[in-house]
Amino acid sequence: MALDRNIAPVIKDAIDFDIKLKPYQHFVLDNQVEVYTYEGGAEQVMLMDMVFFAGNSYEDKNWVAAATNFLLKNGTTKKNAFEINEAFEFYGAHLSRNCYNETATIALHCLTKYFKEVIPVVSELISEANFPEKELQIYQQNLIQRLSLNLKKSDFIANRFIDEYLFGIDHPYGKYAMQEDYKNVTLEDLTAFYDTYYKHGKCIIFMAGKFPSDMQELLNKHIGQLPLNKKVIADVTHPIVSAAQKQYSVVNDASSVQGSIRIARHFPNRHHPDFAPTQVLNNIFGGFFGSRLMRNIREDKGYTYGIHSYIQNHVQQCAWMISTDAGKDVCKPTIEEVYKEMKILREELVSEDELKLVKNYVLGGLLGDLDGPFQIIARWKSYILNDLTDAYFYNTIDVVKSIQPEQLKTLAEQYLKPEDFYELVVY
Amino acid sequence: MIQFDKFELDNGLKVIVHQDTSTPMAVVNVLYNVGAKDEDPQKTGFAHLFEHLMFGGSINIPIYDEPLQRAGGENNAYTTNDLTNYYCQIPAENIETAFWLESDRMLSLAFSEKSLEVQRKVVCEEFKEHYINKPYGDVWHKMRTLAYTNHPYRWMTIGASLEHVEQAKMQDVKDFFFKFYRPNNAILVVTGNVTTEQVKQLAEKWFGPIPSGAPYERNLPKEPVQQKSRFQDVRADVPLDMLMMTWHMGGRLDENYHATDLMTDVIGGGATSRLYEQLIKVKQIFSSIDCYHFGTIDPGLVVIEGKLVKGITMSVAEKAVLDEIELIKNTMMPTHEVQKVINKTESLICFEDMSIMNRAHSLAYYELLGDAGLMNQELVKYQKVTPELIQQTAQQIFQDTNRNTLYYYSKS
Numbered sequence: 001m002a003l004d005r006n007i008a009p010v011i012k013d014a015i016d017f018d019i020k021l022k023p024y025q026h027f028v029l030d031n032q033v034e035v036y037t038y039e040g041g042a043e044q045v046m047l048m049d050m051v052f053f054a055g056n057s058y059e060d061k062n063w064v065a066a067a068t069n070f071l072l073k074n075g076t077t078k079k080n081a082f083e084i085n086e087a088f089e090f091y092g093a094h095l096s097r098n099c100y101n102e103t104a105t106i107a108l109h110c111l112t113k114y115f116k117e118v119i120p121v122v123s124e125l126i127s128e129a130n131f132p133e134k135e136l137q138i139y140q141q142n143l144i145q146r147l148s149l150n151l152k153k154s155d156f157i158a159n160r161f162i163d164e165y166l167f168g169i170d171h172p173y174g175k176y177a178m179q180e181d182y183k184n185v186t187l188e189d190l191t192a193f194y195d196t197y198y199k200h201g202k203c204i205i206f207m208a209g210k211f212p213s214d215m216q217e218l219l220n221k222h223i224g225q226l227p228l229n230k231k232v233i234a235d236v237t238h239p240i241v242s243a244a245q246k247q248y249s250v251v252n253d254a255s256s257v258q259g260s261i262r263i264a265r266h267f268p269n270r271h272h273p274d275f276a277p278t279q280v281l282n283n284i285f286g287g288f289f290g291s292r293l294m295r296n297i298r299e300d301k302g303y304t305y306g307i308h309s310y311i312q313n314h315v316q317q318c319a320w321m322i323s324t325d326a327g328k329d330v331c332k333p334t335i336e337e338v339y340k341e342m343k344i345l346r347e348e349l350v351s352e353d354e355l356k357l358v359k360n361y362v363l364g365g366l367l368g369d370l371d372g373p374f375q376i377i378a379r380w381k382s383y384i385l386n387d388l389t390d391a392y393f394y395n396t397i398d399v400v401k402s403i404q405p406e407q408l409k410t411l412a413e414q415y416l417k418p419e420d421f422y423e424l425v426v427y
Numbered sequence: 428m429i430q431f432d433k434f435e436l437d438n439g440l441k442v443i444v445h446q447d448t449s450t451p452m453a454v455v456n457v458l459y460n461v462g463a464k465d466e467d468p469q470k471t472g473f474a475h476l477f478e479h480l481m482f483g484g485s486i487n488i489p490i491y492d493e494p495l496q497r498a499g500g501e502n503n504a505y506t507t508n509d510l511t512n513y514y515c516q517i518p519a520e521n522i523e524t525a526f527w528l529e530s531d532r533m534l535s536l537a538f539s540e541k542s543l544e545v546q547r548k549v550v551c552e553e554f555k556e557h558y559i560n561k562p563y564g565d566v567w568h569k570m571r572t573l574a575y576t577n578h579p580y581r582w583m584t585i586g587a588s589l590e591h592v593e594q595a596k597m598q599d600v601k602d603f604f605f606k607f608y609r610p611n612n613a614i615l616v617v618t619g620n621v622t623t624e625q626v627k628q629l630a631e632k633w634f635g636p637i638p639s640g641a642p643y644e645r646n647l648p649k650e651p652v653q654q655k656s657r658f659q660d661v662r663a664d665v666p667l668d669m670l671m672m673t674w675h676m677g678g679r680l681d682e683n684y685h686a687t688d689l690m691t692d693v694i695g696g697g698a699t700s701r702l703y704e705q706l707i708k709v710k711q712i713f714s715s716i717d718c719y720h721f722g723t724i725d726p727g728l729v730v731i732e733g734k735l736v737k738g739i740t741m742s743v744a745e746k747a748v749l750d751e752i753e754l755i756k757n758t759m760m761p762t763h764e765v766q767k768v769i770n771k772t773e774s775l776i777c778f779e780d781m782s783i784m785n786r787a788h789s790l791a792y793y794e795l796l797g798d799a800g801l802m803n804q805e806l807v808k809y810q811k812v813t814p815e816l817i818q819q820t821a822q823q824i825f826q827d828t829n830r831n832t833l834y835y836y837s838k839s
Contacts, residue, residue, distance in 0.1 A: 003636060005487040005531055009523035014499035017518065042449065043777045081708065085698040090767045092774030111774050138707070142714040145737065148666040152562045255664070258552070258560045290496050302548025305556050325556050357497045364499015368516050371450050372781060 013356075014363035015401045021370065021393045024380050027216060029224030036380060037207040040373040044112040046209030047374055048122070049381065050223075054104040054197035057172040057236050061189055062181040067139070068193045069099040072106075074135040076128040079121075081135055087121045095122070101172040102315050103385065104197075112210045116218055123222040126198050131190045140182045147179060155325060157252050158260035158426040165248070165422045166264055166319050168241030173314055203228045204384070208377035240317060242266070248424040256427045259331040263322040263338055265420045267311055270318075270386055274411060276399040278311065278320075281408050283358050284350055285309050285341065285416070286322055290361070292341050293322070301337070303330040315386060320415065331425050345412035349405040362400050428803055429786055432623040433794075436630060438639040439611025443790050443799050444626045445618040447783055453619030454516050455525040456787040457533070458795060460614075461607035462509040463586075464579040464647060464725065472586020475506040476550050476595055477603055481513065483542025485532035498524040506584050509724045510795060516784060519620035523629060530633035533613065536604055543597055550592050554585050562665045566732075566835060573659050574673050574728055574831040578650035580721075609640030616791045616799075618783040650675070650726060656827050661835045667714070668735040669835040670744050673728040674824050676720055679796060685808045686820040687720060691729055692768040693817070694718040694755060699767070701751055702731070712739050712747050724796070728831075729824055741834050755821045760814045772809045 024036045056065040073095060074081040088095050093110035095118075106125065110118055150156040160176045167174030205223070212218070268275060279287075286293035286309030293307045307324035326334040369375055383392060431445040463474045481504065482491045495502055500517030515525050558564040567583055575581035586592050615634065617626045653675060676687050695702040695718025702716045713733040721727025735744050779785045793801040 003632065005527070005534070008494050009521075009527050011498040011521045011524055012518070014518065017499075040449075041781060042447070043781050045774070045777045045781065082699060082704055086767070089697065089699045089771060090763070092770035092772070094774070109774075109778065111777060138711060141711070141736065142707070145667055145714040145734065149562055149734075152664075152666060154560065253664075256560055257555045288496070290492050298549055299545060302545040303552070305549055305553040325552075325560070327552055327555065357493065360499045361496040361501075364496075364518050364521075365501060367499065367518055368452050368501065371452050371783075374781070 014360040014367070017363060017367060019363065019367055019370070019397055021379060021390050022376055023390075024377065029220050031224050031226060032229045033203050033205060033223060035205040035207065035219065036377065036384065037211070038373050038377045038380070039209070039211055040376075041209050044210050046110060046112050046115060046211060047207065047377070048108040048119075049206040049377070050106045050122070050126070051103050051204045051206065051381070051385065052105070052198055053102065053202045053233050054193070055100045055102045055172065056175070057101050057238065058197055058233075059193065061185065062175060063177040063185055064189045064193050065104060065197075066099040066177075067136070067185050068190045068198070069097045069104040071131055071135055071139060071190060072125050072129040072194060072198060073097060074139075075130050075132040076124050077130050078124060078128065080132070084121065084125070088118055091117050093118045112212055115212050115215065119218050119222045123226065126203075127226050129194055129198070131187050131194070133187055136185070136187060136190065140185070143182050144179050147177075147182070152253065154252050154256060154258065154260040154426040157250065158262045158424055161248065161250065161426070162262040162264050162321070162422060162424050165243040165424070166266060168239075168243075171238045171240055173316075197233075200227050200231055202233050206377050206381045208373040243422070246419075246422050248422075250424070250426045252426050254427075257328055258325045259328055259425045259427045261322075261324050261326060261331060261334060262424045263335070263421050264319045265415070265422065267318040267320040267415065269315060270388065270392070274415070275311075276396045277403050277407060278411055278415060279396070280358060280362065280400055280403050281345070281411050281415075282309055282311060282320070283362055284354065284408070285345060288361060290357070292344075293338065296341060297324070297326075297334055297337050301330075301333075303327060303334045307334075328427060335423065335425070339418050342412070342416040342418060345416055346409070348409075350408050352405070355403075355405060355408070359400055359403075363397070366397070429780065429790070431790060431799060433799060434627065436610065436635055438635065438637055439609075440630070440634050440637075441614045441794060442626065442630050443614065443616045443794060444621065444623045445616070445783075445786055445790060446621060446623070447619055447786075450619050450783055451519060452516055452783065453519040453522045453525075453617060453621050454514060454783050454787040455522065455529060456512065456514040456616040456618070456791050457529050458614045458616070458791040459511045459513075459608055460612045460643065460795060461511055462507050463582065463584040464508045465607065465645065466579065466582075468579070468582075470591055470595070470599060471582045471588070472550070472584070472592045473595065473599065473603060474511055475584045475586070476546060476592055477600065478504050478506045478511055478513075479546040479550060480536065480542055480600060481532055483539055483546060484537035485528075486535040486537055488528060488531050489537070491528055491532065494524055495528055500525060508580055508584055510792075512788065512791065514784065514787060522617075522621060526629045526633040529615075530637065533608060533610060533634065534637050536600075538597060538601060540597060543595065543600060547592060547595060550585075551589055554589055554592065558583075558585060563663075563669060563835065565663075566669070566671060566833065569659065569661060570671055570673060570831065570833050573657055573833065574675070575650055577648045578725065579647060580650075580723065580725065580727070605640060607643060610634060610637050611639040612643050614791045614794045616787045616794070618787040618790070647725070653829050653831075657831045659833050661833060662838050663835065664839070665835070665837050666839065667737070668741060668744075668837050669732065670735065670741060670748070671730065671732040671833040671835065672748065673730050673831045674826075674829045676727055676729045676824050678726045679722065679724045681726075683816070683820045683823070686812045686816045687729065687824065688722075689765065689768045689772070689809065689812050690755070690817045690820055691718045691720050692771065693760065693764055694751065695731060696768070696771075701754075702733070702748070705751060706733070706747055710747060711736055712744050741836070745832070752821070752825045756818065756825055759818055762814060765812065765814050765817065769809050769812065773806055776806055
């Protein structure tokens with residue numbers, strides 16, 4: 001029989017998949033530091049991700065949290081910056097640090113066989129960092145130069161401003177550093193922040209991959225004896241002060257050939273019942289390559305290389321963001337089309353067919369996202385840090401499987417109103 | 428060690444299967460042996476524009492993405508100077524959907540005028556976003572034209588100019604397709620929760636009936652050995668001065684490839700590299716500096732690029748880099764420094780091999796080089812590199828007559 005290429009092969013709907021989040025293992029070190037692990041994978045590699053409650057929410061002065069996080073790798077009482085880097089790199093290990101709003105992380109990627117060689121150095125960094133003056137000075141100088149470069153980029157400016165309009169320049173989610181902020185930070189600021197939020201700070205550890213057989217003993221020996229988790233970290237709350245004006249147009253570079261467009265509104269955090277169903281609506285709107293924004297503005301009109309919408313991943317309060325860079329002469333029609341797509345979602349029911357496609361796409365993607373030990377622990381990490389359990393995971397799946405066009409329309413009516421959105425173009 | 432099976436269909440399509448039962452997913456990867464280097468010098472950017480058109484509908488399926496998404500799959504593609512690679516990840520139970528989609532667009536595209544018109548615009552916006560509207564966005568355009576006089580690596584995959592992309596015609600699209608997108612010019616790799624038997628049956632069913640094309644005889648102009656050091660000044664509206672130097676190196680199958688790779692890592696790969704320690708930390712001449720290489724199949728370039736600390740002159744910066752180069756050439760490096768970069772490479776390989784997606788990319792790439800099994804020999808080749816070999820390689824590559832230097836000055 002001849003092959004009929006017009007007929008698609010039979011598929012199993014992803015909504016019929018039984019998707020499971022594999023459980024973590026958990027233990028507590030002598031100093032009460034909690035450790036969450038997921039062991040698996042074919043390669044002899046592992047990840048140790050240490051989360052400290054040391055994000056920029058805890059700083060009194062701009063940029064202190066980020067600078068402390070970065071520079072704690074640049075000198076201890078025993079080693080200079082080069083020796084520290086060498087101690088990791090010689091074993092092919094990679095130690096990265098990242099500072100966020102609530103938390104800051106120190107993440108070690110290494111070959112399983114070398115974990116015992118590098119874990120003592122990690123321990124040294126969180127107990128004996130000493131912030132040499134020269135390291136701070138070089139870092140400041142290089143960051144000021146990097147900032148001067150970034151300030152030339154319209155997308156960089158747009159990302160800063162839209163967060164400022166949403167949350168306010170004094171809020172951890174809205175603030176950003178300028179040249180003076182870099183200059184104002186002193187060694188005393190770093191040392192004090194380090195002492196409170198790292199050396200005597202609150203820490204949670206996430207691990208994944210293949211572990212050496214004595215992993216727990218090694219952790220207890222090198223991390224479990226440190227003075228962590230002794231003091232309760234005071235809760236910090238920052239009021240959100242949103243801008244009164246909603247529309248902005250900024251000329252950063254008169255010769256620019258594109259504009260960076262950001263359109264955003266406030267959105268509740270993951271604990272709100274609308275969060276999970278709105279993720280489905282967001283996918284239809286601008287959340288993936290087959291979304292309406294992408295099909296209309298890129299694939300039909302060719303105004304941009306890409307347009308995306310997403311819900312920002314914040315703990316306190318989120319924002320729903322539409323983001324694109326479009327040709328200078330088509331920025332205005334691009335924005336009009338975004339609002340037009342909102343209107344259609346408010347006024348017309350999504351077809352069963354389109355909804356089914358998005359459900360399958362989301363669930364298939366979820367299956368792929370949980371493929372591998374690092375992915376599984378990352379999912380757990382995000383839940384644990386947001387005070388969620390796997391009930392959230394299974395609830396989200398139920399919501400995706402069961403949501404109906406009427407509910408999506410109600411959500412669109414509530415959340416996709418143009419008057420709620422901040423709108424910015426940076427040329 | 429990555430296990431795989433290999434077979435070939437009658438129409439010349441090579442098929443590689445790697446089974447991993449620990450995942451519920453599968454990856455279907457189709458590599459076409461065509462890249463920007465195969466373009467007509469008057470029609471550059473075409474391989475990449477063409478990659479966009481591959482999503483604009485095929486002969487029997489109006490929209491590529493939709494059925495794939497419906498089956499819970501995701502896809503993407505990339506174009507380099509050497510190759511074009513398409514891949515999708517899909518729940519293994521729905522793998523036949525990927526075969527159906529990929530085989531239909533190998534059979535024939537729909538050649539829609541609308542798709543061509545829109546994707547020309549999309550690629551022009553991509554060009555603007557990455558190469559015009561960014562500080563230093565044109566630096567590679569300038570360096571490639573300086574370093575290559577003859578070989579098609581002298582243009583970037585995005586194209587030598589916006590005009591080339593804007594002028595693409597439907598006839599060009601058709602010619603390109605039937606010249607390069609034939610089963611005998613492609614490699615299909617399937618990884619994940621599949622069996623070789625299953626892939627054999629699906630490949631025969633969906634790809635088997637596609638006619639093969641005339642074999643593509645690649646006959647690219649060779650780059651003559653550079654005889655004299657070349658320099659170029661650029662002044663642009665950027666905040667910082669930048670220095671970029673390149674030297675010609677061997678191709679991917681050159682016997683010194685692994686030594687070259689490790690050498691660039693020693694010189695400028697990360698926080699313990701020589702350039703970082705000496706020129707950023709100790710001498711504070713650069714605010715950022717890196718050394719890397721193209722890794723291209725045909726002879727590529729070793730690159731050193733850095734942004735100068737404000738107040739440092741270009742000649743001071745250039746001399747500082749060249750002093751480090753002289754050191755590599757004239758002094759044997761300590762064994763532990765070589766061991767370090769070998770260990771880093773071992774780690775890199777292990778982390779890369781974690782996902783079935785990367786395994787699929789690698790198997791396809793090494794098969795393009797001649798044998799997918801090369802993938803499993805890489806680490807051993809790195810482990811054999813000695814300080815002596817790195818020094819010899821440095822002496823060969825870092826000759827002044829082999830150097831191209833771009834002084835990228837800030838106007839302000």
